[in-house]
Amino acid sequence: MNQTPGQRPPALRLSDFRLIAFDMDSTLIDIETVDEIADIAGCGPEVAAITEATMRGEITDYKESLRQRVALLRGVPLSALQTVYDQRLHLNPGAETLIDACKRAGLRVVLLSGGFTFFTDRLRERLQLDDTRSNVLEIEDGHLTGRMLAQPWGDICDGEAKKDKLLECCRAMGISPARAIAVGDGANDLPMMRVAGLSVAYHAKPRVREEAMVAIDEGGLDRLLDFLQGAHAGA
Numbered sequence: 001m002n003q004t005p006g007q008r009p010p011a012l013r014l015s016d017f018r019l020i021a022f023d024m025d026s027t028l029i030d031i032e033t034v035d036e037i038a039d040i041a042g043c044g045p046e047v048a049a050i051t052e053a054t055m056r057g058e059i060t061d062y063k064e065s066l067r068q069r070v071a072l073l074r075g076v077p078l079s080a081l082q083t084v085y086d087q088r089l090h091l092n093p094g095a096e097t098l099i100d101a102c103k104r105a106g107l108r109v110v111l112l113s114g115g116f117t118f119f120t121d122r123l124r125e126r127l128q129l130d131d132t133r134s135n136v137l138e139i140e141d142g143h144l145t146g147r148m149l150a151q152p153w154g155d156i157c158d159g160e161a162k163k164d165k166l167l168e169c170c171r172a173m174g175i176s177p178a179r180a181i182a183v184g185d186g187a188n189d190l191p192m193m194r195v196a197g198l199s200v201a202y203h204a205k206p207r208v209r210e211e212a213m214v215a216i217d218e219g220g221l222d223r224l225l226d227f228l229q230g231a232h233a234g235a
Contacts, residue, residue: 024113055186074146094220163191
């Protein structure tokens, strides 16, 4: 685990924070869900290439990138998503330990994802998360249409939408964003990481790792607890 010189305030404690926001794909969980759906559908390499370029920041229009990938999933049965959840999706090491420690310290835990509600809804229930934001896949007759549905807050959850949701949560709680932690791995996590009081890159792409205050390059998400004083005691 590394830190960017000069960015870390002295003696940070978990209880200095009130909110922690996680990205989902390749951060809280160990896969890119859209890539796994595409793999089952037979268009895995094409979708994975777009995902990789987007997460590295080489494709800067996240919304268009996601529309392209979802369009390739047209006709995929809903059962394929359930297969991904049941057989391919695993929490990254240390995820539950970190979340439990955050809850004990009084933090709200939210999941902000450029992925899909099919997965975030299930993870919210499984992990007892406080809130989520992600994208809704349009489904007709049990199959994906290749489109997404607009929601009251906007059309697609990209990096700006993640940032907006983090700030919205802070306003609702009556706290400064300085009391929020943002954890991510890809370029579309940078907007929320930039406004948070503590930004954490987890096994991240180079650009994200360079900008984050803390980079976890080895081990699980619970390595963050080694960085925050009093975390293991739930202080």
